[in-house]
Amino acid sequence: MTIQDELALSMIDTVDDIDSDHNVVLVKNKLDNQYYVKKELTTYNKRLYEYIKETKNKYFPIISECIEDSENLDSGEDGKKKLIVIEEYISGKTLTKLIEENGHLTEDESVRIILEVAKGLKHLHDFEFVNRDVKPDNIIITRFNEVKIVDINTAKKINKESNTDTQFLGTPSYFAPEQIGLGYNSSDVRTDIYAVGIVLNRMLTGCFPKDNLTTSKSN
Known part of the structure; x- marks a missing residue:
């Protein structure tokens, strides 16, 4: 995780649990005061999440951050550790x-x-x-x-x-x-x-x- 990644995550405050069993929480960004969903994934393919982030496709929640955490002990499907995703909160x-x-x-x-x-x-x-x-x-x-x-x-x-x-x-x-x-x-x-x-x-x-x-x- 880079310093920029750590800085981006430091701007996020946890508000409430959405699905504690799957590490999904409601968060608020200090910079824009908007609500987002934060997910910590151990099964994923990073390339796909980066693609969704880049394309901002209207059929999927818009992803603002897609950060791989190499400090986590759990292995993801693609052999990496953990993927932290900050995405649009869908009402x-x-x-x-x-x-x-x-x-x-x-x-x-x-x-x-x-x-x-x-x-x-x-x-x-x-x-x-x-x-x-x-x-x-x-x-x-x-x-x-x-x-x-x-x-x-x-x-x-x-x-x-x-x-x-x-x-x-x-x-x-x-x-x-x-x-x-x-x-x-x-x-x-x-x-x-x-x-x-x-x-x-x-x-x-x-x-x-x-x-x-x-x-x-x-x-």
């Missing part, structure tokens, strides 16, 4: 919460949200990364009705030469077959498309496909 509701409140969403709203999710995922795929954890908990609808994808720490670089994932990461209910070793390739773009289909079914029916499979209307 809104998770897609999970919206489904719980309404039972299911309308077709128009479901299509609108899933198209926005697909656009966000395309930016990862164009950078040759696969998310691997697309689910309603990781999709936030902001108070301005924007769609944001959060928690991308399980994302990995697509490896076309590999035929298996090195770690089972993600959420089993949304796993594609290759994520549990039942496919012929490791996770790639199709893995996220598989999960997107499950998310869409949940929006339309409130259920997983195995419990209630939605069908398209005939014209």
Whole structure:
């Protein structure tokens, strides 16, 4: 960690816990008096977080700081120690919460949200990364009705030469077959498309496909 990194972190005051089990806290920056989310990740790929920081893509929280801490004893997925991420605080509701409140969403709203999710995922795929954890908990609808994808720490670089994932990461209910070793390739773009289909079914029916499979209307 450089002196500049230490200075940047010294400007951050912890306000409240968001998820103490996963080292996620609400913080306030002394310089601009704005609230941010601070995450300490031990599973991550630094290149992806640097890419999100540089591109300031509207489908992901804007990252203001992305600092690797070599003093931490925990090893991250890419062989580094720990990644400290300071990112935009998103005010809104998770897609999970919206489904719980309404039972299911309308077709128009479901299509609108899933198209926005697909656009966000395309930016990862164009950078040759696969998310691997697309689910309603990781999709936030902001108070301005924007769609944001959060928690991308399980994302990995697509490896076309590999035929298996090195770690089972993600959420089993949304796993594609290759994520549990039942496919012929490791996770790639199709893995996220598989999960997107499950998310869409949940929006339309409130259920997983195995419990209630939605069908398209005939014209």
